[in-house]
Amino acid sequence: xxxxxxxxxxxxxxxxxxxxxxxxxxxxxxxxxxxxxxxxxxxxxxxxxxxxxxxxxxxxxxxxxxxxxxxxxxxxxxxxxxxxxxxxxxxxxxxxxxxxxxxxxxxxxxxxxxxxxxxxxxxxxxxxxxxxxxxxxxxxxxxxxxxxxxxxxxxxxxxxxxxxxxxxxxxxxxxxxxxxxxxxxxxxxxxxxxxxxxxxxxxxxxxxxxxxxxxxxxxxxxxxxxxxxxxxxxxxxxxxxxxxxxxxxxxxxxxxxxxxxxxxxxxxxxxxxxxxxxxxxxxxxxxxxxxxxxxxxxxxxxxxxxxxxxxxxxxxxxxxxxxxxxxxxxxxxxxx
Amino acid sequence: xxxxxxxxxxxxxxxxxxxxxxxxxxxxxxxxxxxxxxxxxxxxxxxxxxxxxxxxxxxxxxxxxxxxxxxxxxxxxxxxxxxxxxxxxxxxxxxxxxxxxxxxxxxxxxxxxxxxxxxxxxxxxxxxxxxxxxxxxxxxxxxxxxxxxxxxxxxxxxxxxxxxxxxxxxxxxxxxxxxxxxxxxxxxxxxxxxxxxxxxxxxxxxxxxxxxxxxxxxxxxxxxxxxxxxxxxxxxxxxxxxxxxxxxxxxxxxxxxxxxxxxxxxxxxxxxxxxxxxxxxxxxxxxxxxxxxxxxxxxxxxxxxxxxxxxxxxxxxxxxxxxxxxxxxxxxxxxx
Numbered sequence: 001x002x003x004x005x006x007x008x009x010x011x012x013x014x015x016x017x018x019x020x021x022x023x024x025x026x027x028x029x030x031x032x033x034x035x036x037x038x039x040x041x042x043x044x045x046x047x048x049x050x051x052x053x054x055x056x057x058x059x060x061x062x063x064x065x066x067x068x069x070x071x072x073x074x075x076x077x078x079x080x081x082x083x084x085x086x087x088x089x090x091x092x093x094x095x096x097x098x099x100x101x102x103x104x105x106x107x108x109x110x111x112x113x114x115x116x117x118x119x120x121x122x123x124x125x126x127x128x129x130x131x132x133x134x135x136x137x138x139x140x141x142x143x144x145x146x147x148x149x150x151x152x153x154x155x156x157x158x159x160x161x162x163x164x165x166x167x168x169x170x171x172x173x174x175x176x177x178x179x180x181x182x183x184x185x186x187x188x189x190x191x192x193x194x195x196x197x198x199x200x201x202x203x204x205x206x207x208x209x210x211x212x213x214x215x216x217x218x219x220x221x222x223x224x225x226x227x228x229x230x231x232x233x234x235x236x237x238x239x240x241x242x243x244x245x246x247x248x249x250x251x252x253x254x255x256x257x258x259x260x261x262x263x264x265x266x267x268x269x270x271x272x273x274x275x276x277x278x279x280x281x282x283x284x285x286x287x288x289x290x291x292x293x294x295x296x297x298x299x300x301x302x303x304x305x306x307x308x309x310x311x312x313x314x315x316x317x318x319x320x321x322x323x324x325x326x327x328x329x330x331x332x333x334x335x336x
Numbered sequence: 337x338x339x340x341x342x343x344x345x346x347x348x349x350x351x352x353x354x355x356x357x358x359x360x361x362x363x364x365x366x367x368x369x370x371x372x373x374x375x376x377x378x379x380x381x382x383x384x385x386x387x388x389x390x391x392x393x394x395x396x397x398x399x400x401x402x403x404x405x406x407x408x409x410x411x412x413x414x415x416x417x418x419x420x421x422x423x424x425x426x427x428x429x430x431x432x433x434x435x436x437x438x439x440x441x442x443x444x445x446x447x448x449x450x451x452x453x454x455x456x457x458x459x460x461x462x463x464x465x466x467x468x469x470x471x472x473x474x475x476x477x478x479x480x481x482x483x484x485x486x487x488x489x490x491x492x493x494x495x496x497x498x499x500x501x502x503x504x505x506x507x508x509x510x511x512x513x514x515x516x517x518x519x520x521x522x523x524x525x526x527x528x529x530x531x532x533x534x535x536x537x538x539x540x541x542x543x544x545x546x547x548x549x550x551x552x553x554x555x556x557x558x559x560x561x562x563x564x565x566x567x568x569x570x571x572x573x574x575x576x577x578x579x580x581x582x583x584x585x586x587x588x589x590x591x592x593x594x595x596x597x598x599x600x601x602x603x604x605x606x607x608x609x610x611x612x613x614x615x616x617x618x619x620x621x622x623x624x625x626x627x628x629x630x631x632x633x634x635x636x637x638x639x640x641x642x643x644x645x646x647x648x649x650x651x652x653x654x655x656x657x658x659x660x661x662x663x664x665x666x667x668x669x670x671x672x
Binding site: 006007008009010011012013015016017018019020021022023024025026027030031052053054055056057058059060061063064066067068069070073081082083084086087088094096100103104109112113115116118119120121122123149152279280281282284285287288290291292293294295299301326327328 | 432
């Protein structure tokens with residue numbers, strides 16, 4: 001074997017050891033390391049003291065996080081990167097630590113321990129945790145954990161629907177979760193009325209958030225399975241956010257057909273999704289998200305715009321458009 | 337929260353989900369996916385058939401590997417990257433799949449499940465697997481797994497020591513493992529005699545490799561703990577490869593002092609290590625390797641050149657130099 005003509009094996013080892021990145025970030029969040037630095041601790045000794053940790057462990061963890069770009073280091077002084085200041089310090093209003101802890105829950109990570117079997121089967125192996133099983137208690141914690149991340153998309157949807165100037169409107173929020181999509185519309189339009197659909201224990205989280213946002217008088221809940229519960233009729237807007245990727249295409253079309261029936265003529269649906277390009281390998285986040293759906297659902301996927309367009313069209317929608325967000329997701333709007 | 341002034345959270349999520357990269361590569365190696373493509377399977381259907389896997393799972397896994405740069409995709413056709421062709425296809429003489437499987441063994445990965453406690457304690461938590469416990473059976477598999485990776489460094493050491501023109505020489509190979517460092521010298525110098533030190537079950541692997549390389553007549557073993565076994569005297573060269581990083585600095589100095597005593601006057605020691613720059617955050621691979629030592633040893637580290645220099649100097653060595661390799665490790669040479 002000639003070493004001169006060989007490429008570097010760095011990408012192979014970087015990928016093999018990538019699990020250590022997740023573990024390092026998880027530990028740093030556990031120890032409130034980013035918050036400690038944001039509060040002024042700068043050396044490994046000072047950070048260790050604030051975090052109740054050893055100096056050796058803190059130094060090695062901080063150095064590792066620096067190699068990932070989550071900290072900066074100069075002359076033994078650690079500082080937050082723009083991203084860790086914004087998302088990983090508890091002092092930031094955009095703190096994502098709770099989300100992060102949820103996403104690294106053992107039952108979500110464990111689905112990847114058996115990935116080989118899942119790839120063989122083409123659907124999640126019997127050992128895996130099925131995210132879309134009925135009344136899966138994970139969605140209650142999910143609702144609490146994911147809300148901060150969804151604020152930008154919620155405002156994006158409210159902007160695109162021009163809700164502030166829409167006057168009285170009835171909004172059907174399907175798989176509402178934390179409720180932030182409907183609640184944001186209710187906050188920005190005092191005549192908007194929201195009907196939130198989700199499992200009953202999840203709706204308790206949405207109701208809590210609706211009260212906190214002082215829109216509870218215009219917030220109604222409809223507990224149950226989105227495929228079976230009666231959506232009623234006459235809604236102006238339906239929100240289908242982060243939902244379609246859990247299901248196969250015929251199931252998505254069925255759900256959208258049911259949504260179509262619930263809307264007034266001229267009503268609109270807003271779909272929030274990870275949308276892959278036709279090549280399915282770009283942009284990276286939606287493309288990679290397919291693997292999460294492979295590992296955690298029987299037949300979910302990150303669909304392309306053409307696929308989502310076809311689902312909406314088959315369900316009866318027209319005038320279908322896609323709108324980029326500052327986050328990795330895309331909003332699709334369609335009209336009845 | 338304004339979304340306009342916020343940085344992207346991409347690095348945060350990329351880090352959180354990094355564990356999926358390890359899992360995807362592990363599954364692809366399990367399924368011989370890279371070998372399948374190297375053999376001519378190009379579409380997800382053809383790859384799936386060759387791998388005995390579902391087309392859906394194979395397509396999603398191949399797309400994910402493409403986002404990592406381990407495959408290329410164009411018009412539904414997958415091709416190996418230069419790196420995956422060199423290191424991940426069984427058809428390549430530099431195949432690293434066995435190494436990869438070893439590095440992703442549950443007991444090595446599990447040390448990172450408890451990283452928070454390790455950082456608190458500053459040493460591996462009682463739940464962790466201590467790599468340096470006596471006669472740890474992991475080293476037998478390690479010896480088999482790591483050999484292919486070490487071939488370039490073994491030739492690098494043989495080159496630096498100019499062994500081919502050195503005439504009769506006695507080489508002490510400490511913590512020999514697979515034995516490739518000593519065996520390479522024996523292959524390149526027919527008058528070199530090797531004495532390999534390691535745990536007895538590990539030396540069985542080295543002896544097997546020595547026989548395969550047809551140098552067994554000049555290959556002797558010295559089973560036991562490198563800190564206690566008698567190295568004898570009069571060696572021309574001592575090899576201390578991938579060993580010092582498991583221990584704290586005083587322990588390294590003690591070992592090197594013992595090595596010094598085993599050498600002839602003018603004898604040389606070759607140390608192979610992950611060497612961090614003084615900032616300890618570059619280059620990334622040695623810097624990150626510290627975390628592996630934090631998680632898996634009581635007090636190991638990836639040392640800087642200054643630290644290794646000090647260890648060697650305290651042990652009595654002089655004329656200490658560092659030599660880059662095409663791999664992420666560095667060779668240090670020093671003279672008695």
